[in-house]
Amino acid sequence: MSKEDMLSKMAKAVIDGDKEQCVSLAKDAIKKGLDLNEVIEKGYIPGVKKVGQLWEQGEYFLPELITSGECMKAAMQVLQPELKKAHIAVKSLGKVVIGTVEGDIHDIGKNLVSSILSANGFDVIDLGADVKLEKFIAAAEKEKADLICLSALLTTTMMGQKKLIELLRERKLYDRFKVMVGGAPVNQTWAYSIGAHGYAENALTAVDAAKHLLKK
């Protein structure tokens, strides 16, 4: 099988949600000594992008998005140790700390954003749901994050997004991290009014917005 064939099979395996195939192709790529960063960028990621397009067109739904994220994760679990062994840095689009803000237990949307960002090549640290604002800041500092993503499903807990930005300003950390907000009741106007750097309506636009914010 040519390299091109393999790359297109990788994309297809992600689009089809075939986890086993994703893993076995990753193993083959290692055996063949392929450039693993190229495998990720030209094989798997185009598959993730196609899944996103199919979702936007109303062909795919949440289960397919979740499955493709898992496929990508499974492939990365095979590829990452090899890259590490060879002392090759996994190309990362940036480090992201993500969570649903305190008082809010809703995590479906946040999990999806987390998974899709990760599938697209961001290094994602997911703090879960109902996360104390202090914890976001502590994690972002500790991990030297580039981006903090805050999810909120309730109009009451959206205030947590605002408070976090106020805390960053108070502590002179506002210029150090970019902040992106999302969640069903969140919109661009709100993001702007509280001083968030970015807003994403859904998991797909989150990828573009994050790339834009981190200038990738």
Added chain:
Amino acid sequence: MNPTIYELIKKRTVLLDGGFGTELMKHGFPQGTCPESWNAENPEVIKQIHRSYYEAGSDAVLTNSFGGSRIKMSAYGLEKKSYELNLAAARIANEVKPKGRFLGGSIGPTGKFLKPQGEYEESEFEDSFAEQARGLNDGQADFLLIETQYDLREALCALRGARKASSLPVFVTMTFNRTPRGFFTLMGNSVSQCLKELEGQGVPAVGSNCTLNSEEMTELVGIMRGLTALPIIAQANAGKPSLSSEGEVMYSQGLENYVRFIPRMIKNGANLVGGCCGTNPDYIRRIAQIIRPS
């Protein structure tokens, strides 16, 4: 003997209630706590909200038990209180229910996914819903409403659980998003798939709530009417919320803009109408004036 909810549906358009969460917040409900806990800790507020909907003209209101399944309540560490708080939800609502009106036991989603997307088995969902339904049944709700369902499989788990625990009528409303290819649930269930499956299971009234505004809901009701002869339930959101940086919540569809679609929604085939997020007793009062002009 009092007429049943079925008899009322046959006779005229049934008016349900509107948003509950926003009403709770108006009464000082603190963020980050479990709404169902107020059935025990602050029953007077819950009763006041129900009363305000009955006074506005609701034929039936829904209990404060949307998130009362054991799985959902475990997020607050209250999983052991599911039966008790659902029982309380129905009991306190019954205390303010006027004669001849109805009480629906609200059953919302777990907020978790079934395998393979999530960690749960169908039997776990079913048990969790059964326990909730038992509480609502024992608190003497008149019917159960499985609502805001974005996964048909989960809705069916809830249906089985509810039927295991209770012989009350069980209605189901699904939540649809508008996609470039039409209305689908988050999990990708089409309107026809949902109606076919629910009708096949003998659900006596079906419909939709949440996410869509009243204009979109009106369109969806028309589509549903083309697919089923069952009574249709429609509870739309008042558009999309927005929050000022001071924390004031506004919904994009104002009251008059919301209610002007109600006559067409009914003409399109809705038999039970009410509101969802962003609506309040004022909306219900106005809808009552429109559908019962006398």
